Amino acid sequence: MSDRPFEITDQGGWWRARDRPHPALRPFLRSYVGYWERDVRPSRMRTLPTRTAVVIVNLGPPLFLEVPDPGVQGREYGSFVAGMHDGHGGYVHPGGQRGIHLDLTPLGAYTLFGVPMARVTNTAVELADLLGPAADRLVERLGAAPGWGERFDLLDGFLLRRLEEGPDPDPEVARAWDLLARSRGTASVARLADEVGWSRRHLTHRFHEQAGLPPKVMGRVLRFQRAVDLMRTGRATLSDIAVACRYYDQAHLNREVRALAGCSPTELLAGRFEPQFVTTGPEAL
Structure with a gap:
């Protein structure tokens, strides 16, 4: 039996087991999050652009996933990697969710999966399609493990x-x-190129290939995520958030939220952050 001192929390219909990964992995991901539903209820959820690539190791029923790429039809996924996104998506699940959620930095995902992250931009790929049979063996072992400590x-x-x-x-x-993340998305491509000694064109190409989004678009996503994080706190007005995130004004913030989240800030604040329990199928997205 594992002696890892992981944390378990009850989050109102969901249980979560959380622990930090090995120290050598922490530059790339902050935590392992195991999850399972207390009740079996169909649900759908809007997904938003973030600063991380998402890995879902699915130990329950598959989910129906919509991705921002309009050329990719929604379909069912088991365990998958969702690359960097600059648009909203969503999923529908039949209920009984159980699995492990990982948020990886873009360059951490590049190293750990061994493929350019541009390959999975605005889409999702089955874990086995990236890692081969090793992924299926991992999921099988995780499902058979006696507890979350052993899984971690x-x-x-x-x-x-x-x-x-x-x-x-x-x-x-x-x-x-690093510079772009520290600036919370406000550093210009020209500044980044000057700092690293490359042309803007070369930096944009290599950054896009390895991190999944061009630096200008990545900066846009980082600013948006900071705005969403500030909205979540409920302690700042939309006007104050626009100033903090270097938008021209609140109208600019509103346009960016609509473009990246597919709804207004008010709609996000009204509950789009949390899963909605439904009785309809994938066509409801």
Whole structure:
């Protein structure tokens, strides 16, 4: 039995088990989050652009996933990787969700999965399509493990092996990502290019390939996510949030939220952050 001191919380219909990964993995992801539903209820949820690539190790029924890429039809997924997004999507689930959620930095995902993140921009890919039979074996072992501590131990071992085998991002791309993230998306491409010693064109190409979005678009997503985080707190007006996130004015913030989230800030604040329990199928998205 594992002796990991992970945390379990009851979040009103959901249980979550959370723990930190091995120290060598922490630059790439902050936590492992196991989840399972207390009741079986069909649900749908809007997904928003974030600063991370998302991995779902699905230990329950498959879900029907919509992605921002208009050329990709929604379909059922088991365990999958959702790359960087600059638009909203959503999912419908029949209920009884159970699995593990990982939020990976874009360059962490590039190293751990060993493929350019541009390959999965605005879409999702089955885990086995990226990692081959090893992914199926991992999911099977995670499902058979006696507890969450053992599952997190298995993830540590698997991801540490991937870390040793995967490619390193260009130092210039890693530096540009760090500068952009620290500026919360406000650093210009010209500034990033000057800092790393590349042309703007070359930086945009390499950054897009390895991180999944061009630096200008990534900055837009980082600013949007900060605005959403501030909205979640309920402690600032939309006008104040627009100033804090370097939008021209509140109207600019409203347009960006509509473009990236598919609804207004007011609609987000009215409950679009949480799963909605439904009785309809995928066509309801």
